[in-house]
Amino acid sequence: MPGSRFQRSPSVDVDRTGEDVILLHTESLELRVLNPAAAVLWDALEEFGTLEELSDLLVSADPNTPAEVHRQRTEEFLKSLGDGGFIRPAGP
């Protein structure tokens, strides 16, 4: 995963009407509920696509939390969304 670049799948419906952001994969009908930090990462996938870039983003937003914790959370985020097809490897 380190160094890999990801992008959002076009087959995702995003619901921002509640406190959490809800992603629906419109082919498998799988759901993911994003907490505010994960929602920030989802939005950041517009411009940033690697584990390092996304993790650095969290570090800059919350420098009081150890960087390793942010990196671990970002890995979990990418793995969960990748397993469900919500994100996919970006093209070259």
Next chain:
Amino acid sequence: MRRFVHPWRRPEIVRRLAALLSGLPPAGDSPPDAGEVLILARYWHVVPALWLQIREPRNPTTWPPGLVAQVRAAYYDNVVRNQRLRAELLRLAAAFAREGLEPLLLKGATHLVDPPGRNPARRILGDLDLLFRPGQAEAAQALLLRLGWILDPDTEPAPDDLHHLSRLVHPDQDLPIEVHRHPLHGSGEEWAREFFKASVPAPDASIPVRLPCLRHRLLHNALHAFDNPDLLHWCSWESTTSEPALPHADLRQLLDFHDFSRMTPAPDWDALVEDARRLGRAADLGQWGHLAHDILGTAVPPHLRKWGWMRPLVRSGSTLPRYLARQAATAAGLRTAGNGDLLPSTFPGSHARIPLST
């Protein structure tokens, strides 16, 4: 005969709900109460589709937060349900494939693998309608029975000449199944062959099902709508305005028609009308197109969305209101064939239709 229409099925509420569903500006100066609109949306099973519209910032509503929360919750209930139904459909399709059978999905089932609005959770499914090639329906029904499906104890067994076999239910599934021999009332093997010949594979080619071509999706949608005797009644007898028919138009089906009409490439409307003419049902298609254009803004060509069709006074087969047929049959000592044809009980097996003026 003026029929009773429940207060929340008034035409102005239908128009308001239809406008919300299609993103049109609301009609009228004083929109109906949100609660009334929601009741109607529940009645026609379009609450998930309603959610996908009212959540959009471009469609602001003044609905009370409690009602909005109900709509949202209903949508996610349907996400979960359709996810389960889709998984079950895939299991069934695989089982059919092992037997050399390939179902063609009709009506709501198509939304599970190729939703016109790209979101399969938008549509609530009532049952699963599966069409099989001529001669294969009985084998498909037998397979389902072996897989644990049973004849639905709450519906009458289908007569031998109906276009589908007896409805099936499963103790652990909340999705009844109807195995179809023919696509529609009044159509025969010829139409089953045509549907298969023009059919397309699922977008995900690993799913072994067929889908009707766009023209047949529209045709089936429009003609099937007139299985509703109340809609047929008002479309038959009210030739000056469609207003009395509005409370009886199934908005879930009409929304499907609207969505199908926007798929690409654009439908071949003239070929669609020709199909309907061959089935003797051009009036049904024209009136359905008129209703869709009138309340959903569906882009049906002008010459195809007419209201003032001259309909035959003597109706038979699929277009005969079945409730009237049953009443007449009971009074005359006849039995019904289930599809509206009246068969004299003293002539079992006879297919001679008894003209009945509605």
